[in-house]
Amino acid sequence: MIYILPIILFLIALFGIVVKRNLIKIIISISIMEYAIFLFFALIGYRVEGVPPIEVEGVRYVKFVDPLPQALVLTAIVIGLATTALLVAIAVRIYQKYGTFDIEKMRKLKG
Amino acid sequence: MNILPLFIALPLLGAFVLSLAKAKRTGDILANLINLCLLVLSFMLLRYGTLVYKIGGWEPVNGIPIGIYWVKDGFSTLMLIIVNLVALMATIFSINYMEKFTVKNKYYCLFLLMLAGMNGVILSGDMFNLFVFLEVAAISSYSLVAFGTEAEELEAAFKYQVMGTVASGFILFGIALLYSYTGTLNMADMARVIGAKSLRLPIFVSGLFIMGFGMKSAIMPFHAWLPDAHPSAPAPISAMLSGVLIKVLGIYALVRIMYNIFGMTPVLSNVLMVLGILSIMVGGVLAIGQEDFKRLLAYSSISQIGYIILGFGLGTPLGILGGLFHLLNHSVFKSLLFLNSGAVVYATGTRDLRRMGGLNKKMPVTGGSSFIASMSVAGVPPFSGFWSKLVIILACIFANRIGFAIWAVIGSIITLAYYMKLQKEAFFGSLKEEWKKIKEVPGFMRLSMILLAVLCLTMGLLLVPQIKDVILTPAVEVLKNGIEYGKLIL
Structure with a gap:
């Protein structure tokens, strides 16, 4: 049932992206969406009462936490950083052109 | 020696060197040289069957792959050839076209990064690796669209x-779910696990992938970003985006996952076909009303992507063949048309069709090649587009989907209508007073347009059995095998 939580977070972020009219708020919503997915990834690897996957001499563990999703999340966070940085850079340039972050006021493009 | 890593290493190396280079001509020489090498290498791949490269030499343990695999089979070879071909033409065109921009080396740097990302997506045999390369290609394409840094761009x-990142979010979510169901990230291993346990994946997973890759390839309900993004980029980049990027990031990845990992089901097939027809009709109808040269081409891309999806959605060998063939043709003629639009902008400085007219008299090469490309898209008999549309429509009829075939024919007529309009308004008729002084574009731009026009005329030959067996048949075989893919790789 815990898996419902990241999905709720994901939907909140999606709502933010669709409804918000401010560029910065859209960027924040995108970040929230990425975090929801990262959280979901981390939860997949989690095992109840699992231990870190490190072999210790003479001890037999039966239940390891899956380390792979954690490695994937690290990579995905780096990608997310690049995405956010580029979005913010574009938003700054747009602000210089229009003097506002409000997407209602930018109408160079139609449709 | 295994040549697969070169497809990613060469452009990455070029991008790295170019981000540091100061001399003005470095970009022109290095980028063209690298793209030429890549094109030659991708033709060399035709000699091999299936190649597997294990990164870092990690051998499988107990038959379970633990490292990242790069896999080359018939389908990837076909995609590599077309991607590197269009990339080479775009860089030849850029030599003259990009003169008006200030930082040419940075442009080539981003271009090569995008190419590395696309080659990576095609070669990757690992779900997460595919996602990483997809993001490399996507992020560089976002910054290339904004390259002019005008308000509109x-x-x-x-x-x-924003659309692209949401799409990547859906894809990553789908990958997370797939991993939790199968316990592996290797695509071949996934196919094997799904086949062996006859695992029934929830429809939710397929839905996430269709939404994610559908947004990337601008299939009908997710198409809103394409008519803005593609016209805003510099012309060679528009050619890359419309010509190959949406196909590699969207269609190639979607088709690979649907066919080789999930296995096609009737439900998926129907969903894809309906989406295809919707794209054909909506893209076509919206294109008729456009007065902006590049916007019209962008809507036409949505419409033609519909044909490709329709072909793949059919799922019969003939349908797959038609889809693949139309994918190849569309890459060639749509990139040619975008280069033509670039040439017109270069000479006249406008994209507005209402202000043009009679350009044929001043720009015979641009006018002639765009006529060939237009007729090819519209599906007029001797040109390449006719053959691929014919194969798709015949496949619909043989699969007893007469309704879909009729819609596809109507879509084709609409295509003819808006390309006739484009030709009439821009290139035929009497020359306007303002354009009396314009000249034909410089040599390199002409060269790439002529080469692509020749390809448009000759691509129909790919259906000749001897040539078809070398290029198209291996790709069709890969998709026809479905989830047997897993056993062939491991």
Whole structure:
């Protein structure tokens, strides 16, 4: 049932992206969406009462936490950083052109 | 020696060197040289069957792959050839076209990064690795759309990036779910696990992938970003985006996952076909009303992507063949048309069709090649587009989907209508007073347009059995095998 939580977070972020009219708020919503997915990834690897996957001499563990999703999340966070940085850079340039972050006021493009 | 890593290493190396280079001509020489090497290498791949490269030499343990695999089979060879071909033409065109921009080396740097990302997506045999390369290609394409840094371009880039990032979010979510169901990330191993346990994946997973890759390839309900983003980029980049990027990031990945990992089911097939027809009709109808040269081409891309999806959605060998063949043809003629639009902008400085007219008299090469490309898209008999549309429509009829065939024919007529309009308004008729002094574009731009026009005329020959067996048949075989893919790789 815990898996419902990241999905709720994901939907909140999606709502933010669709409804918000401010560029910065859209960027924040995108970040929230990425975090929801990262959280979901981390939860997949989690095992109840699992231990870190490190072999210790003479001890037999039966239940390891899956380390792979954690490695994937690290990579995905780096990608997310690049995405956010580029979005913010574009938003700054747009602000210089229009003097506002409000997407209602930018109408160079139609449709 | 295994040549697969070169497809990613060469452009990455070029991008690295170019980000540091100071001399003005470095970009022109290095980028063209690298793209030429890549094109030659991708033709060399035709000699091999299936190649597997294990990164870092990690051998499988107990038959379970633990490292990242790069896999080359018939389908990837076909995609590599077309991607590197269009990339080479675009860089030849850029030599003259990009003169008006200030930082040419940075442009080539981003271009090569995008190419590395696309080659990576095609070669990757690992779900997460595919996602990483997809993001490399996507992020460099976002910044290339904003390359002119005018208000309109920045706005288009922002819109494109928001849509693209949401799409990547859906894809990553889908990958997370797939991993939790199968316990592996290797695509071949996934196919094997799904086949062996006859695992029934929830429809939710397929839905996430269709939404994610559908947004990347601008299939009908997710198409809103494409008519803004593609016209805003510099012309060679528009050619790359419309010509190959949406196909590699969207269609190639979607088809690979649907066919080789999930296995096609009747439900998926129907969903894809309906989406295809919707794209054909909506893209076509919206294109008729456009007065902006590049916007018209962008809507036409949505419409033609519909044909490709329709072909793949059919799922019969003939349908797959038609889809693949139309994918190849569309890459060639749509990139040619975008280069033509670039040439017109270079000479006249406008994209507005209402202000043009009679350009044929001043720009015979641009006018002639765009006529060939237009007739090819519209599906007029001797040109390449006719053969691929014919194969798709015949496949619909043989699969007893007469309704879909009729819609496809209507779509084709609409295509003819708006390309006739484009030709009439821009290139035929009497020359306007303002354009009396314009000249034909410089040599390199002409060269790439002529080469692509020749390809448009000759691509129909790919259906000749001897040539078909070398290029198209291996790709069809890969998709026809479905989830047997897993056993062939491991």
